[in-house]
Amino acid sequence: MKTHFTHIKNLLQIRQPYDNLASGQSMSHLPQLDNAYLSIENEHIVDYGRMSDFSAKSSDKNIDVSGRIVLPTWIDSHTHLVYAGTRESEFKDRIQGLSYQDIAEKGGGILNSAEKLQHTSEEDLFQQAFARLQNLIKLGTGAIEIKSGYGLTHEAEIKMLKVIQKLKRHSPIPIKVTYLSAHALPIEFKNNKTAYVDSIINKTLPEVAKHNLADYVDVFCEKGYFDLVDTERILKTAKSYGLKAKIHVNQFNAFGGVQKAVDYEALSVDHLEELTKDDIKALQASKTLPVALPGCSFFLGIPYTPARQIIDHNLPLVLASDFNPGSAPSGNMNFVVALACIKMNMLPEEAINAATLNAAAALEMSSSVGSITVGKKANFMISKPINSYTFIPYAFGENHIEQVWINGKTI
Ligand code: NIG
Numbered sequence: 001m002k003t004h005f006t007h008i009k010n011l012l013q014i015r016q017p018y019d020n021l022a023s024g025q026s027m028s029h030l031p032q033l034d035n036a037y038l039s040i041e042n043e044h045i046v047d048y049g050r051m052s053d054f055s056a057k058s059s060d061k062n063i064d065v066s067g068r069i070v071l072p073t074w075i076d077s078h079t080h081l082v083y084a085g086t087r088e089s090e091f092k093d094r095i096q097g098l099s100y101q102d103i104a105e106k107g108g109g110i111l112n113s114a115e116k117l118q119h120t121s122e123e124d125l126f127q128q129a130f131a132r133l134q135n136l137i138k139l140g141t142g143a144i145e146i147k148s149g150y151g152l153t154h155e156a157e158i159k160m161l162k163v164i165q166k167l168k169r170h171s172p173i174p175i176k177v178t179y180l181s182a183h184a185l186p187i188e189f190k191n192n193k194t195a196y197v198d199s200i201i202n203k204t205l206p207e208v209a210k211h212n213l214a215d216y217v218d219v220f221c222e223k224g225y226f227d228l229v230d231t232e233r234i235l236k237t238a239k240s241y242g243l244k245a246k247i248h249v250n251q252f253n254a255f256g257g258v259q260k261a262v263d264y265e266a267l268s269v270d271h272l273e274e275l276t277k278d279d280i281k282a283l284q285a286s287k288t289l290p291v292a293l294p295g296c297s298f299f300l301g302i303p304y305t306p307a308r309q310i311i312d313h314n315l316p317l318v319l320a321s322d323f324n325p326g327s328a329p330s331g332n333m334n335f336v337v338a339l340a341c342i343k344m345n346m347l348p349e350e351a352i353n354a355a356t357l358n359a360a361a362a363l364e365m366s367s368s369v370g371s372i373t374v375g376k377k378a379n380f381m382i383s384k385p386i387n388s389y390t391f392i393p394y395a396f397g398e399n400h401i402e403q404v405w406i407n408g409k410t411i
């Protein structure tokens with residue numbers, strides 16, 4: 001039996017199957033139909049078109065969504081969704097004048113989360129993360145990436161990856177997994193970073209690869225964390241195991257990490273709050289996707305990724321939440337899209353492309369999600385009655401999504 005959504009005020013992001021990435025000027029184009037219908041069967045989109053061309057069998061189900069906008073679910077290509085407890089005390093420290101780096105130097109930050117996670121059971125971690133995931137789905141997230149990186153010991157990193165694998169089995173939305181032991185230097189390796197990177201390369205990474213625990217590898221390539229030599233060693237080993245890279249780079253300092261990622265054909269480079277002309281050139285000569293995380297800029301009060309510069313240089317741009325307890329304690333993609341418009345001068349069309357079509361490419365999921373395309377998963381959302389899709393980022397801070405459909409079922 002087919003289900004038809006009829007009288008859709010505005011059906012957004014309709015694409016042909018080959019149309020998988022919007023770059024530069026084409027990011028401001030959001031293909032759409034007014035007064036449209038959308039048809040789904042089982043888990044998939046099977047048809048869409050203008051109401052004037054609509055016909056249905058008597059056995060089909062029709063749902064009238066007059067006055068509402070229909071668009072594909074958000075794709076969140078960068079999160080740290082699995083973590084133990086929260087970090088409100090650091091939030092207060094920052095309000096009182098400490099910076100993110102000051103807090104990390106005092107042993108807080110990522111090390112604080114690692115300490116908590118090491119003492120949390122697999123089941124407890126799963127329950128905490130599963131509740132967060134369900135909340136995000138209600139807000140319209142229809143596919144997600146989740147990183148390890150709060151374990152920082154071999155055992156705790158493997159534990160985190162197993163939790164993410166369990167989430168994958170229980171989640172209605174597709175999940176990609178990224179291995180991120182190189183997130184911070186554990187205290188016991190304080191004076192021996194090389195030995196920590198050795199342990200990643202020689203012990204944990206081989207086990208991750210052997211048991212297929214991750215799809216990608218990540219490194220926090222940043223001053224005070226992991227430098228270009230460390231990054232290269234990890235990316236090189238990961239590549240030998242067939243793991244592509246998605247790396248944290250240029251959050252606070254730009255020192256060649258983008259070029260390094262490009263050299264290793266990274267799938268994406270994420271953060272880019274700092275960006276040089278050479279970084280832009282490196283990206284232009286590659287297929288590596290730039291990913292902006294405006295929730296982190298908002299929360300830490302650091303610069304926003306220069307979206308205009310990226311788009312005006314004819315590159316594609318991706319938006320993601322960076323959901324984590326330290327630098328972005330919200331995974332609400334509606335807010336991420338609003339921030340992109342309000343703070344990064346992105347047009348609503350550009351922001352929606354960056355958080356759907358391009359985001360799917362950043363997770364190699366373009367064949368199944370990211371647009372309204374015949375054959376893709378029926379993962380889409382229906383707005384409340386609103387004037388136009390621009391209202392979604394414009395009237396920020398409120399939920400304008402009335403229904404979320406995942407795999408052809410309402411959530
Ligand atoms: O993407 N920058 C590195 N990792 C996270 C923050 C992690 C944390 O503070 O717990 C980020 O911002």
Ligand code: FE
Nearest residue numbers: 078080248322
């Ligand atoms: Fe991150």
